[in-house]
Amino acid sequence: MQILDGKTLSVTLQREMNEQVDKWLAQGKRAPHLAAIIVGSNPASKVYVGHKIKACERVGISSSLIEEPDDISEEALIASIEKLNQDPAIDGFIIQLPLPRHIDPQKIIMAVDPSKDVDGFHPSNMGKMALGLDTFIPATPYGIMLMLERYRITTSGKKVVVVGRSNIVGTPMSILLSRNHPFGNATVTLTHSRTQALKQHLLDADIIVAAIGRAKFITEDMVKPETIIIDVGINRIQDASRKSGFRLVGDVDFDAVSEKCSFITPVPGGVGPLTVAALLKNTLKAYEQNTSV
Ligand code: NDP
Numbered sequence: 001m002q003i004l005d006g007k008t009l010s011v012t013l014q015r016e017m018n019e020q021v022d023k024w025l026a027q028g029k030r031a032p033h034l035a036a037i038i039v040g041s042n043p044a045s046k047v048y049v050g051h052k053i054k055a056c057e058r059v060g061i062s063s064s065l066i067e068e069p070d071d072i073s074e075e076a077l078i079a080s081i082e083k084l085n086q087d088p089a090i091d092g093f094i095i096q097l098p099l100p101r102h103i104d105p106q107k108i109i110m111a112v113d114p115s116k117d118v119d120g121f122h123p124s125n126m127g128k129m130a131l132g133l134d135t136f137i138p139a140t141p142y143g144i145m146l147m148l149e150r151y152r153i154t155t156s157g158k159k160v161v162v163v164g165r166s167n168i169v170g171t172p173m174s175i176l177l178s179r180n181h182p183f184g185n186a187t188v189t190l191t192h193s194r195t196q197a198l199k200q201h202l203l204d205a206d207i208i209v210a211a212i213g214r215a216k217f218i219t220e221d222m223v224k225p226e227t228i229i230i231d232v233g234i235n236r237i238q239d240a241s242r243k244s245g246f247r248l249v250g251d252v253d254f255d256a257v258s259e260k261c262s263f264i265t266p267v268p269g270g271v272g273p274l275t276v277a278a279l280l281k282n283t284l285k286a287y288e289q290n291t292s293v
Contacts, residue, residue: 001258004230004265006143009150010273014058017280021060032287033062034118034280035084035093039077039103040070045096052094055276061283064090074103078111085113092118092136092286094279097168115289118282121168130175136282141172143274144209144230146281148183153207153228153263156185161201163218163251164211165192169232173209198222210251220256229257229264232271 021031034056036049049065056063068080077095084093093116099105109117114124120136128135137145148155160177164170174190177183189201199222202208207228210218215235223229233251250267258264265271 001261002263004147004151004263004270006147006265006270006272006274009147010055010277012150013146013274013277014055014280017059017277017284020284025060029291030089031060031062032091032283033064033089034283035064035066035090037066037068037077037080037084037093037095039068039072039096039099042098045098049096051276052279055280056283059280061280070100072100072103074107077103077108081108081111085111085116088290090116091290092116092283094119116286118279118286119168120172120282126167126172129172132179132181136285137176137278138168138172139279139282140169140211140232140271140275141176142278142281143276144173144232144271145176145183146278147230147265147271147274151263153183155183155207158186158206159204160186160188160207160209161191161205162188162209162211163191163198163202164213164232165190166211169211170209173211177207177209208252212251214251215249216251216253218252218257220253220260223257223260225260226262227260229261230271231265231267234267234272 025031036052038045038049053063053065066080068077084090095108097105099108109121112122114122117125118136120138125135129137155177162170162174170190174188177186178188191198191201202222203224205227209230211232213233215237229252231250231252235249236246237249239247248268
């Protein structure tokens with residue numbers, strides 16, 4: 001079994017991006033600029049945005065954090081987005097999810113200028129992705145594709161089972177892996193909470209992508225030997241031995257499944273760091289398009 005080390009790969013990708021940014025600066029160009037809007041005080045969201053801003057610093061990308069209160073109205077949030085849409089100094093921006101219940105995430109996503117939509121969630125970018133056109137790919141699936149590419153994991157002709165069909169992970173992942181592309185061409189089954197006999201599907205898979213949000217949901221008996229496991233899940237479980245009182249685990253029962261599979265992403269240290277690297281790659285892409293470098 002080999003660990004798919006997202007943490008180390010993310011450092012490599014960030015170093016490569018930093019070299020690119022340094023080249024632009026040496027040519028007298030400005031640095032790329034990523035902004036993030038965070039609504040409310042969700043502790044996990046603050047941690048994720050913090051990771052993104054730290055990574056920007058390492059790469060040489062300027063960043064701005066816009067903090068909005070929990071009770072902000074949809075109109076006021078859209079006005080905040082509009083400001084970023086209009087600001088020529090901002091190349092791309094994200095709105096950290098989840099949003100408070102009174103705000104419709106679809107309306108918010110629709111308000112983002114697609115040319116600055118570095119999360120790749122706008123229907124225009126999702127549509128382009130589905131058609132195989134050049135666009136911003138949602139960060140988590142993009143990070144997974146970068147991992148498959150760098151580890152030279154062949155997907156062509158393989159049977160992939162994606163568990164979870166969210167708009168930000170499962171659905172785009174299933175599209176990317178089934179595209180006619182060097183790291184696509186897989187035969188993909190997209191499964192969800194209504195799927196019957198999930199275990200049978202999983203036992204038939206060469207590659208499993210788990211994006212469910214349920215701790216250790218996929219157990220050793222659901223996986224055939226030599227399967228490649230991509231665990232997207234981030235779940236908190238109680239752990240009295242930790243100062244925080246909890247630790248993070250994936251959707252896959254790592255200890256048991258790692259004995260059986262050929263490759264596996266750990267949680268933490270697998271898909272998460274690559275999501276950040278992919279977001280920054282999208283930011284550089286937006287910068288290149290906006291400044292025609
Ligand atoms: P969502 O809650 O949006 O989607 C979960 C999906 O899992 C749904 O499609 C749901 O099916 C499916 N599901 C739930 N229960 C079952 C079941 N018993 N059998 C099969 N499918 C099931 O989650 P996200 O996609 O946003 O996130 C998934 C996980 O990934 C979370 O732990 C999240 O924290 C993590 N995540 C990690 C990221 C990273 O960077 N590493 C980035 C984004 C998310 P249905 O549609 O029928 O309800």
